[in-house]
Amino acid sequence: MVVVMQEGADETQVGKVIAYLVDxxxxxxxxxxxxxxxxxxxxSRSVDTRLVELLDGVHEVLRxxxxxxxxxxxxxxxxTIITVGDLKIGGDxxxxxxxPCSAENEAQVQQTAAACKRAGAKVLRGxxxxxxxxxxxxxxxxxxxxxxxxxxxxxxDMKLVTEVMDISQIEVITRYADIYQVGARNMQNFTLxxxxxxxxxxxxxxxxxxxxxxxxxxxxxYILAGGNTDVILCERGIRTFESFTRNTLDxxxxxxxxxxxxxxxxxxxxxxxxxxxxxxSMARAAVAAGADGLIIxxxxxxxxxxxxxxxxxxxxxxxxxxxxxxxxAPAIGRSICLEPxxxxxxxx
Ligand code: PEP
Ligand code: MN
Numbered sequence: 017m018v019v020v021m022q023e024g025a026d027e028t029q030v031g032k033v034i035a036y037l038v039d040x041x042x043x044x045x046x047x048x049x050x051x052x053x054x055x056x057x058x059x060s061r062s063v064d065t066r067l068v069e070l071l072d073g074v075h076e077v078l079r080x081x082x083x084x085x086x087x088x089x090x091x092x093x094x095x096t097i098i099t100v101g102d103l104k105i106g107g108d109x110x111x112x113x114x115x116p117c118s119a120e121n122e123a124q125v126q127q128t129a130a131a132c133k134r135a136g137a138k139v140l141r142g143x144x145x146x147x148x149x150x151x152x153x154x155x156x157x158x159x160x161x162x163x164x165x166x167x168x169x170x171x172x173d174m175k176l177v178t179e180v181m182d183i184s185q186i187e188v189i190t191r192y193a194d195i196y197q198v199g200a201r202n203m204q205n206f207t208l209x210x211x212x213x214x215x216x217x218x219x220x221x222x223x224x225x226x227x228x229x230x231x232x233x234x235x236x237x238y239i240l241a242g243g244n245t246d247v248i249l250c251e252r253g254i255r256t257f258e259s260f261t262r263n264t265l266d267x268x269x270x271x272x273x274x275x276x277x278x279x280x281x282x283x284x285x286x287x288x289x290x291x292x293x294x295x296x297s298m299a300r301a302a303v304a305a306g307a308d309g310l311i312i313x314x315x316x317x318x319x320x321x322x323x324x325x326x327x328x329x330x331x332x333x334x335x336x337x338x339x340x341x342x343x344x345a346p347a348i349g350r351s352i353c354l355e356p357x358x359x360x361x362x363x364x
Contacts (some may be wrong), residue, residue: 017057017081020177021055021075021079022073022227023282025053030046031283032072032073034054037063041059041096043058043324044197048320053190065077082276084230086240087240088276094278098218100175104246105280106248107293109351109352111310112139113139113140113141113309113310114137114312115313116315117322119143119164128331131335132172133332137282140177141178141311143177144180144189147201153323160179166193166315177193177195177197178192180198183211183262196217198212198220200222200225204224206238210238212242212244215245219247220248221282223249229273233249248308250282253284262327263287264288265302274306280308282311285302294328294329295329296336301315314329315330338352342354
């Protein structure tokens with residue numbers, strides 16, 4: 017932290033600021049410029065900069081270290097690579113997760129999973145416990161949905177990511193899923209984050225609807241601090257004054273997070289736009305901007321989906337997008353599932 021004193025601050029004021037900081041256990045290094053005194057402050061404890069700003073003679077206080085530690089690049093220089101079976105998340109390969117918003121019935125889950133796998137997705141997504149804005153909307157099939165999703169993931173040799181909304185669901189979800197998803201509405205459910213910190217499965221942590229990048233990384237810190245090092249960040253659009261799209265997808269969060277953190281970053285262009293006709297452009301942009309992966313809603317019959325149909329791609333649209341990503345990823349030095357399973361003679 018750097019404390020810049022006001023021009024003309026007197027020795028008594030400077031002395032009091034130094035004494036206050038030393039009292040808190042900080043080391044203070046003073047330098048006197050032509051017109052101002054500047055104090056460099058280091059120490060292991062975090063000091064509320066606003067309290068220092070209120071002291072007499074202080075002009076401004078600048079924080080130079082991030083409030084999150086384990087999530088920061090300062091703590092770990094190399095990218096974190098998360099292993100899920102034979103899958104590596106955060107490495108060279110761009111990983112695509114795809115599937116329906118919600119599991120609805122066996123045929124829907126099976127058909128959608130088959131289409132996603134054929135196109136090159138490695139992880140099946142799908143909700144069994146759904147956070148819906150209205151209590152009257154479809155809330156998900158619960159454990160029956162988890163069973164349908166797990167069976168489809170096994171049948172199509174995919175991993176499974178599914179949302180956990182509450183501590184009470186962790187136990188049942190652990191039995192079915194490979195990766196927990198924490199939804200945007202739960203990004204600051206600190207009791208849930210703490211509990212997931214005690215588990216040993218990766219957590220896909222979505223950015224909150226109105227969360228700053230710093231708040232998002234602090235939420236990741238809760239999971240990391242519990243001992244679970246496998247956190248995947250996911251940009252899914254934030255709420256702005258723009259209302260044409262459902263949310264505003266913050267593509268710039270990708271390079272910003274890459275600079276601030278070693279954790280993998282994914283992008284969800286489905287919730288980010290809310291419209292299937294805008295999903296492909298944003299998915300392409302996300303990969304070009306350096307995202308480590310995508311999570312995309314695909315449905316075998318999106319016009320009749322029980323949730324998020326408007327933003328769910330038809331299988332053929334998703335297939336085409338994957339073909340486009342196979343051109344973009346190598347252009348920026350990344351790989352992506354090169355051959356769709358179907359072309360390798362995979363059939364089911
Ligand atoms: C979802 O993935 O279906 C979902 C509800 O996402 P979000 O938490 O980003 O709204
Ligand atoms: Mn959804």
